[in-house]
Amino acid sequence: GQNIDQPTEMTATEGAIVQINCTYQTSGFNGLFWYQQHAGEAPTFLSYNVLDGLEEKGRFSSFLSRSKGYSYLLLKELQMKDSASYLCAVTGSTLGRLYFGRGTQLTVWP
Amino acid sequence: GAVVSQHPSWVICKSGTSVKIECRSLDFQATTMFWYRQFPKQSLMLMATSNEGSKATYEQGVEKDKFLINHASLTLSTLTVTSAHPEDSSFYICSASLAGGPDTQYFGPGTRLTVL
Numbered sequence: 116g117q118n119i120d121q122p123t124e125m126t127a128t129e130g131a132i133v134q135i136n137c138t139y140q141t142s143g144f145n146g147l148f149w150y151q152q153h154a155g156e157a158p159t160f161l162s163y164n165v166l167d168g169l170e171e172k173g174r175f176s177s178f179l180s181r182s183k184g185y186s187y188l189l190l191k192e193l194q195m196k197d198s199a200s201y202l203c204a205v206t207g208s209t210l211g212r213l214y215f216g217r218g219t220q221l222t223v224w225p
Numbered sequence: 226g227a228v229v230s231q232h233p234s235w236v237i238c239k240s241g242t243s244v245k246i247e248c249r250s251l252d253f254q255a256t257t258m259f260w261y262r263q264f265p266k267q268s269l270m271l272m273a274t275s276n277e278g279s280k281a282t283y284e285q286g287v288e289k290d291k292f293l294i295n296h297a298s299l300t301l302s303t304l305t306v307t308s309a310h311p312e313d314s315s316f317y318i319c320s321a322s323l324a325g326g327p328d329t330q331y332f333g334p335g336t337r338l339t340v341l
């Protein structure tokens with residue numbers, strides 16, 4: 116089966132850095148995605164990791180350790196608009212089929 | 226970039242009626258489309274995988290006779306919620322996938338279904 120675990124809620128202040136962790140156990144692995152979802156909207160793609168290491172894209176970075184079944188999303192220079200749910204998703208043995216975690220609701224305070 | 230549309234964006238219906246939701250890939254051909262359901266403050270739960278020209282593959286616990294999926298072309302998949310009940314009220318999101326590649330699953334804007 117598939118099990119993806121991430122914290123339910125996190126809070127941070129504007130301008131700070133926050134790290135959202137995700138651990139997973141899946142049968143087969145073809146990559147890990149991070150999505151951002153604002154309330155009432157569809158998820159938008161943030162990052163994709165298939166190899167170990169850090170992928171940096173502007174204010175957002177994502178890290179993967181396949182041996183540990185662990186990933187994190189790092190958000191720098193937080194802005195109010197970053198308040199959203201962040202979803203960790205893993206592609207298992209079937210390409211394109213995503214297994215989602217419950218999402219981490221991030222609230223950024225001024 | 227790849228765009229996926231959904232119609233309608235929201236719908237309110239009476240209990241016992243059927244509702245059809247359309248998912249279209251606007252600028253690419255999607256060999257595979259996925260249908261998700263999301264309850265408030267919950268994550269996305271995959272309902273079924275739809276492949277063009279073949280029967281959909283349903284996840285465990287999802288009734289295929291209640292949630293009818295048709296993927297008649299490479300740009301259109303439809304989800305019909307038959308005999309809808311209040312517990313079917315949810316946010317339904319589709320995604321479309323290109324063949325191969327990593328970040329190739331593109332999400333539609335979602336459809337908010339409310340069953341009275």
